[in-house]
Amino acid sequence: MVEVILPDGSKREYDEGATALDVALSISEGLARNVLAAEVNGEVVDATRPLPATANLKLLTWNDKDGKSTMWHSSAHLMAEAIEALYPGTKLAIGPSIDAGFYYDIDLGGHKITDEDLPAIEKKMKELAGQKNTFDRQEISKADAIKYFTEKDDEYKLELIDGLDDGTITFYTQGNFTDLCRGPHVPHTGFIKSIKLTSIAGAYWRGDENRQQLTRIYGITFPKNKELNEYLEMIEEAKKRDHRKLGKEMGLFTFSQKVGQGLPLWLPKGAALRERLENFLKVAQRKAGYEPVISPHIGHKDLYVTSGHYAKYGEDSFRPIMTPHEGEEFLLKPMNCPHHCEIYKATPKSYKDLPVRYAEFGTVYRYEQSGELHGLTRVRGFTQDDAHLFCTPEQVKEEFKNVIDLVLYIFKTLKFENFRAQISLRDPDNPEKYIGSDENWEKAERSIIEATEEKGLDSVIEYGEAAFYGPKLDFMVKDALNREWQLGTIQVDYNLPERFELEYVGADNERHRPVMIHRAPFGSMERFVAVLIEHCGGKFPLWLTTDQIAILPVSEKYNDYAQKVLNYLNNYDIRGFVDDRNEKVGKKIRDNEVDKIPFMLIVGEKEEDNNEVSVRKQGDGDLGAMSLEKFSEFIGQEIDKELN
RNA sequence: GCCUCUGUAGCUCAGCUGGCUUAGAGCAGCUGAUUUGUAAUCAGCAGGUCGUGGGUUCGAGUCCCUCCAGAGGCUCCA
Numbered sequence: 001m002v003e004v005i006l007p008d009g010s011k012r013e014y015d016e017g018a019t020a021l022d023v024a025l026s027i028s029e030g031l032a033r034n035v036l037a038a039e040v041n042g043e044v045v046d047a048t049r050p051l052p053a054t055a056n057l058k059l060l061t062w063n064d065k066d067g068k069s070t071m072w073h074s075s076a077h078l079m080a081e082a083i084e085a086l087y088p089g090t091k092l093a094i095g096p097s098i099d100a101g102f103y104y105d106i107d108l109g110g111h112k113i114t115d116e117d118l119p120a121i122e123k124k125m126k127e128l129a130g131q132k133n134t135f136d137r138q139e140i141s142k143a144d145a146i147k148y149f150t151e152k153d154d155e156y157k158l159e160l161i162d163g164l165d166d167g168t169i170t171f172y173t174q175g176n177f178t179d180l181c182r183g184p185h186v187p188h189t190g191f192i193k194s195i196k197l198t199s200i201a202g203a204y205w206r207g208d209e210n211r212q213q214l215t216r217i218y219g220i221t222f223p224k225n226k227e228l229n230e231y232l233e234m235i236e237e238a239k240k241r242d243h244r245k246l247g248k249e250m251g252l253f254t255f256s257q258k259v260g261q262g263l264p265l266w267l268p269k270g271a272a273l274r275e276r277l278e279n280f281l282k283v284a285q286r287k288a289g290y291e292p293v294i295s296p297h298i299g300h301k302d303l304y305v306t307s308g309h310y311a312k313y314g315e316d317s318f319r320p321i322m323t324p325h326e327g328e329e330f331l332l333k334p335m336n337c338p339h340h341c342e343i344y345k346a347t348p349k350s351y352k353d354l355p356v357r358y359a360e361f362g363t364v365y366r367y368e369q370s371g372e373l374h375g376l377t378r379v380r381g382f383t384q385d386d387a388h389l390f391c392t393p394e395q396v397k398e399e400f401k402n403v404i405d406l407v408l409y410i411f412k413t414l415k416f417e418n419f420r421a422q423i424s425l426r427d428p429d430n431p432e433k434y435i436g437s438d439e440n441w442e443k444a445e446r447s448i449i450e451a452t453e454e455k456g457l458d459s460v461i462e463y464g465e466a467a468f469y470g471p472k473l474d475f476m477v478k479d480a481l482n483r484e485w486q487l488g489t490i491q492v493d494y495n496l497p498e499r500f501e502l503e504y505v506g507a508d509n510e511r512h513r514p515v516m517i518h519r520a521p522f523g524s525m526e527r528f529v530a531v532l533i534e535h536c537g538g539k540f541p542l543w544l545t546t547d548q549i550a551i552l553p554v555s556e557k558y559n560d561y562a563q564k565v566l567n568y569l570n571n572y573d574i575r576g577f578v579d580d581r582n583e584k585v586g587k588k589i590r591d592n593e594v595d596k597i598p599f600m601l602i603v604g605e606k607e608e609d610n611n612e613v614s615v616r617k618q619g620d621g622d623l624g625a626m627s628l629e630k631f632s633e634f635i636g637q638e639i640d641k642e643l644n
Numbered sequence: 645g646c647c648u649c650u651g652u653a654g655c656u657c658a659g660c661u662g663g664c665u666u667a668g669a670g671c672a673g674c675u676g677a678u679u680u681g682u683a684a685u686c687a688g689c690a691g692g693u694c695g696u697g698g699g700u701u702c703g704a705g706u707c708c709c710u711c712c713a714g715a716g717g718c719u720c721c722a
Contacts, residue, residue, distance in 0.1 A: 114648065115649065201716065202717070203647080203718045207719065209645075209718075213718080257695085257712070261714090313721095337722085368721070369719075370713095371645065371718080371719085372720065373714095374715090468722075469722080554680060554681050583684090584678095586682065589684095590683035590684055600682085606681090614681080614682080
């Protein structure tokens with residue numbers, strides 16, 4: 001007998017050899033049709049596997065994350081089967097499910113494949129799906145597995161098998177296609193109803209750019225066509241929020257081939273927006289005890305030799321700038337911290353001075369591979385909202401916590417609710433990748449973990465993601481297309497104080513080494529603005545947006561009154577302009593609506609006579625007439641709401 | 645950097661398999677008319693050596709190659 005315990009705690013008994021699918025069938029036929037996989041005692045397995053004597057069972061459907069990934073993994077196999085049928089001799093590497101869909105990395109030999117070939121593969125997949133072939137699991141010995149793929153002459157699978165232990169290897173077969181696979185899979189290919197192959201890309205075998213480049217085909221599948229259509233619509237919607245598109249439309253920034261790729265040019269409206277963001281942070285930093293400093297855009301090569309960056313990144317940086325006669329080498333600054341270390345050293349420090357907090361919106365230049373550049377999120381010249389805190393080892397945790405507060409304050413004000421905090425620690429298996437003593441690393445890692453815990457911040461720990469000089473805490477936010485970007489970052493550094501021989505005199509009258517904390521709540525202004533644009537779809541908060549109001553005289557007879565209204569509101573720090581174009585009101589409304597102006601104030605005879613404005617709010621339409629006093633009070637309240 | 649794709653006026657796009665025109669349209673711009681009441685008033689004008697450089701051809705925006713830039717990935721990210 002098999003005892004099955006369902007998630008609601010109810011118990012059921014089945015005959016020996018019963019499967020999850022049998023359980024589903026005993027509940028309802030409809031459920032059985034939707035079961036993609038099963039979670040048995042915490043492990044995701046095929047719904048067609050016999051259950052153990054006691055099974056805590058959860059039936060997985062499309063509504064479960066693991067159900068979806070099982071479906072997509074099976075889809076990858078289905079695609080592989082189609083490709084093998086269409087392109088005999090294709091070698092297969094790996095084909096996993098991903099966040100949204102799946103891919104398979106393949107080696108087509110000399111054959112080339114393009115977007116135009118995808119419909120044919122889709123068609124073949126649909127044909128094979130229609131055959132409702134079951135996915136059959138087979139345990140196989142390592143020797144037999146090697147034999148099978150040696151005959152197929154597939155060196156990729158052989159390399160994968162090489163890393164597996166005998167006795168743990170399984171094959172899955174559907175139709176005429178067999179693949180090395182851990183599973184699980186959906187019961188049969190007929191579960192895959194709606195198929196879309198989305199793109200082709202190059203991908204290196206095992207992610208190593210020195211190895212074979214494979215062809216990666218991405219796709220996504222759904223149990224119903226309706227869901228595929230919804231997905232495609234969602235992608236279309238997301239594209240409308242893309243900061244590259246909105247940035248161009250709204251006149252925020254641009255790129256020029258002449259200036260150079262990856263070097264953004266901020267247009268007046270974008271610059272105004274950015275300046276407001278910077279001022280917002282400057283105010284918060286002043287309150288938090290930061291002192292502004294300023295450093296130049298280049299620095300002597302020796303500065304970076306001392307910091308260690310030259311040894312690590314020198315080859316992958318912009319080439320040095322030479323003085324014409326002396327041949328001295330200067331580098332475009334790739335980071336601000338070495339300069340700030342020298343600022344620290346400018347005067348002797350006592351423990352009573354610490355912590356010192358140097359802040360600078362510092363523009364840095366990094367050579368990024370051309371294929372990596374992306375709108376404002378990945379550029380070659382960008383401005384960090386940088387600051388470096390120098391403190392005693394005892395102060396690290398407290399300072400770290402204060403920085404977390406600052407980051408959270410910014411995220412809250414800008415309504416970034418869906419962020420992820422990631423603690424990046426050393427890779428314990430590759431200690432040689434890092435500089436600095438074990439003891440310091442341990443101290444730093446402990447401080448970060450404790451500070452994060454004490455702030456009650458929900459975070460994940462990633463090993464091997466630390467910077468080479470210290471562990472860090474990053475705040476990650478997703479863009480419109482669900483790609484994740486790092487915004488805020490806080491990093492502990494025991495290394496630079498050592499290299500720059502930074503000191504302070506302690507209460508014991510001895511010299512001590514301070515600890516340094518690098519931090520940037522926005523990360524970079526460029527990336528932050530990009531993510532902000534996508535986050536709010538170009539409709540910036542009132543306090544931040546460049547033009548809060550547009551005043552629309554109904555005819556040029558009222559231009560003077562409109563100007564009066566603008567002057568009045570300017571006195572209350574309300575920003576905007578008079579739309580005195582020779583156009584009808586309807587046209588002006590439409591244009592300003594398209595430009596995402598939060599408030600339009602329509603003025604004509606009635607308004608002028610009563611010293612009023614007719615208010616139209618973006619998205620909400622006509623709010624009726626208000627006196628000037630009332631409107632300025634109203635908009636002031638709206639702004640206060642946003643900032644508190 | 646690598647793989648695949650893309651590149652026509654400021655913007656969005658037409659231009660079929662190379663040949664009738666001096667490469668078209670809408671929006672934006674300029675000029676004029678209109679003096680306008682809650683999402684597009686009308687008319688006219690101007691604007692492009694079709695990303696760049698080569699090649700094939702009697703003839704190329706259209707075919708081929710180089711380079712540049714952009715997109716989606718891979719790798720990387722102090």
